[in-house]
Amino acid sequence: MDSGKSPGTTKIIDETTGEFIKTELEAPLEGVHLNEEKSQGGAVDLVQQLRFNEALLESVPIPVFYKDIQGRYLGCNRAFTEAMGVGPEDIIGKTAYDLWPEQQSRRYHQQDENLLKDLTHQEYEFTIIDKNGDIRDALFSKDVFYDEHGNAEGIVGSFIDITDRKRAEKALRESEDRLNKAQQIAGIGSWQYNLQSDSLWWSDELYRIFAMSPEEGPPTIERFLEKIHPDDRANIQAQIASGSAYRSDYRIILPDNRNKFIHEEVEIYRDENNKPIRYVGTAQDITRRKQAEEQLRSNGEFIRTILDSVDEGFIVVDRDLKIISANQSFCRNNGISMKEAIGCTCYEISHRINIPCYEAGGVCPVKQVFDGEYVESTVHQYLDVLNNEIFIEAKAYPLKDSSGEIIAAVEVHHDITKQRKQEEEQLKLQKLEAIGTLAGGIAHDFNNLLQGVFGFVSLAKITLDNPLEAAEMLEQAEHALSLSVNLTHQLLTFAKGGKPVVKQVSLKPLIESASKFALSGSHCECRPNIPDTLWHANVDAGQLAQVIQNMVLNACESMPDGGSIDITAENVILPENDLGHHHNKGKSIRIKITDHGVGIPERYLSRIFDPYFTTKQSGSGLGLATSYSIIKNHGGIIEVRSNKDQGTTFTITLAAVEAQPKDSLQKSQEVVPKYSARILVMDDEVMVRNLAQRMIQSLGHEVVCTADGEKTLEEYQRALAADKHYDLIILDLTIKGGMGGEETMKQLQVFDPNVKVIVSSGYSDNPILSNFQEYGFVAILNKPYTRDELRSCLQKVLPNEPFGAD
Incomplete structure (x- = not known):
């Protein structure tokens, strides 16, 4: 809308003739009637009066409007137009309902009716909507104007925009409320004394503190001094009379004759002549603090008695880590008197060392206090006065002065030795329970396998007259033994040993092959998603394949009605400290095996890697335990995430390696000339020596067997002296009560640096098995082994010798 005003013509109507008397007024005051008795001269006078009234109305700086008794607008002034954005031409003849929202118009109309009724x-x-469409608060002022007969002819009104004033008033109220609330929370009241007017003002909180009410009359200096305890009154009067700012503590007497302690702080304002004109002060109720201080003083010895009676040790340590106080428990546990403890450093007494415990690699709660750090409790292992091992849980707390500065630390020692021993005993019981479960599972599985061996061997004995049937029985017995070997390998892998014999392997074909094999004949399908660019890893291919098979079989069994198993593998870069040894600048391979089966209950998640623990009736309980041990021995990580009825995901993370050139991986397959070899075998078991001798002889080689390292060295030296050099030696790694394979190898290399030796073992956690080449061995032969496995091993390390017939 146009905020200006269009020039108009005021129409003066003669009531007798009904004719218009035209004038050039810029005033939209329509509907003003002249009586027939008015002369033309009178009309001119009226016009002049109207011009004056119009000029006066336009000069008023507040919005003015006027309307008839039917609520139709008759006009407005310039201020109204500027505020509301509508001029006379926009509102004349219209009601509020034509111009403003209904809710506002209804309120305007109701107020007009009240005015015309009450006169x-x-x-x-009320609110208005200004020219910008903003809602503003306004104070309306309205009156009735009358005709020459005294009848109400219309309403004239004005309004003032009070939005800013109301906001300021609201802000002031909120500020006062916050101040009052803050004073109430802090127990601090404020006051002001005007010396010139001799008037005293108190805040609401100060009235509360002095147990007075504003209804009792205004506060005065006399009434204030009457409240002060007689013993303190003279001091306060002197402070006021001094004309200086002051701080003081005093007591007041309440109506019930109780005393209340007040802390008062006063500032003085002066005029340009440095004459005091106003006191401004605060008064804080410090009764509780005073009572606490008095209680603390009176109970000092009582607290000391309590501290000396508790089992926990308490010491107070200064910034030089010197003990300045200690209770009896601390002194008793350390075998010293309090007099001896005072002045010594805490580490000299507690740790019996000459340097602070944090410099010795320990966590020091006292240092954390002085450094302003978050203080954690820590457990220290000590020797008590009787040289018994004890465990102390220590935590420290800051001791501050009145300014808040930390001046000392209070360290609390809690003896948790008994708790630790109980935890250790509980752990032992859990281990024994696990071992019992393991032993029962082993006994069950081996008894079943041995039943097959004994049963088929006994049947073979009674069918010797039928060679074909006897051979079939022996094959069944051999199969049972093969299953027992697999079980042994799983147990060895789970146990401390079972170290992997690693070499660089491309994991993509290994994972795909192992998963496909595991699902052969099942009702589940595998969906591998493995990129061709997947990095290589140094792994024991057989062991890792066993892990994949265990994971896939476990996933398949979780979906009785069949389903899909998702297998993904990807290259990732991890922080170098997130994966153990043999890590190549954070390069890792992450394998995920996800099923959509029944999931694993949360209460079982912490036990799924325990040996022989299973939730399946047909499960052995070794699959996941074996897999965990294999991955751990590879320096990797295996994790599980499962939601009931939503499936399970196993995640395996292994360190990656740079791919080796293919030529270097194929050198071991080079063919060498053929001949019959002389082989020396060392093993402490007679049955193993006899079996090895027969197998090697059946392959067309000459063989000599020895029982320990000493005899092996004697035989090798004798052969060298007789110019009957051995082409190959097979050494058992572990010899009971004699020199084993490792030491024997060292001695042999002294005699013959070019000696060829195969290391053989059924079980050992010796690093030789996983890194045999570093110790000079040319190959590894795991027991038990078949004739074909022996033949394959010999073929790799000997010149192309003539092997016996199969």
């Missing part, structure tokens, strides 16, 4: 001056607050 008295009206003021009220």
Whole structure:
């Protein structure tokens, strides 16, 4: 809308003739009637009066409007137009309902009706919508104007925009409320004393502190001094009379004759002549603090008695880590008197060392206090006065002065030796329970396998007259033994040993092959998603394949009605400290095996890697335990995440390696000339020596067997002296009560640096098995082994010798 005003012509109507008397007024005051008795000269006078009234109305800086008794607008002034954005031409002849929203118009109309009914001056607050469409608060002032007969002819009104004033008033109220609330929370009241007017003002909180009410009358200096305890009154009067700022503690007497302690702080304001004109002060109720201080003083010895009676040790340590106080428990546990403890450093007494415990690699709660750090409790292992091992849980707390500065630390020692021993005993019981479960599982599985061996061997004995049937029985017995070997390998892998014999392997074909094999004949399908660019890893291919098979079989069994198993593998870069040894600058391979089966209950998640623990009736309980041990021995990580009825995901992370050139991986397959070899075998078991001798002889080689390292060295030296050099030696790694394979190898290399030796073992956690080449061995032969496995091993390390017939 146009905020200006269009020039108009005021029409003066003669009531007798109904003719218009035209004038050039810029005033939209339509509907003003002239009586027939008015002369033309009178009309001119009226026009002049109207011009004056119009000029006066336009000069008023507040919005003014006027309307008839039917609520139709008759006009407005310039201030109204500027505020509301509508001029006379926009509102004349219209009601509020034509111009403003219904809710506001209804309120305007109701106020007009009240005014015409009461015929008295009206003021009220309401909202308006200004020219910008903003809602503003306004104070309306309205009156009735009358015709020459005294009848109400219309309403004239004005309003003032009070939005900013109301906001300021609201902000002031909120500020006062916050101040009052803050004073109430802090127990601090404020006051002001005007010396010139001799008037005293108190805040609401100060009235509360002094147990007085504003209804009792205004506060005065006399009434204030009457409240002060007689013993303290003279001091306060002197402070006021001094004309200086002051701080003081005093007591007041409440109506019930109780005393209350007050801490008062006063500032003085002066005029340009340095004459005091106003006191401004605060008064804080410090009764509880005073009572606490008095209680603390009176109970000092009582607290000391309590501290000396508890089992926990307490010491107070200064910034030089010197003990300045200690209770009896601390002194008793360390075998010293309090007099001896005072002045010594805490580490000299507690740790019996000459340097602070944090410099010795320990966690020091006292240092954490002085450094302003978060203080954690820590456990220290000590020797008590009787040289018994004890465990102390220590935590420290800051001791501050009145300014808040930390001046000392209070360290609390809690003896948790008994708790630790109980935890250790509980752990032992859990281990024994696990071992019992393991032993029962082993006995069950081996008894079943041995039943097959004994049964088929006994049947073979009674069918010797039928060679074909006897051979079939022996094959069944051999199969049972093969299953027992697999079980042994799983147990060895789970146990401390079972170290992997690693070499660089491309994992993509290994994972795909192992998963496909595991699902052969099942009702589940595998969906591998493995990129061709997957990095290589140094792994024992057989062991890792066993892990994949265990994971896949476990996933398949979780979906009785069949389903899909998702297998993904990807290259990732991890922080170098997130994966153990043999890590190549954070390069890792992450394998995920996900099923959509029944999931694993949360209460079982912590036990799924325990040996022989299973939730399946047909499960052995060794699959996951074996897999965990294999991955751990590879320096990797295996994790599980499962939600009931939503499936399970196993995640395996292994360190990656740079791929070796293919030529270097194929050198071991080079063919060498053929001949019959002389082989020396060392093993402490007679049955193993006899079996090895027969197998090697059946392959067309000459063989000599020895029982220990000493005899092996004697035989090798004798052969060298007789110019009957051995082409190959097979050494058992572990010899009971004699020199084993490792030491024997060292001695042989002294005699013959070019000696060829195969290391053989059924079980050992010796690093030789996983790194045999570093110790000079040319190959590894795991027991038990078949004739074909022996033949394959010999073929790799000997010149192309003539092997016996199969």
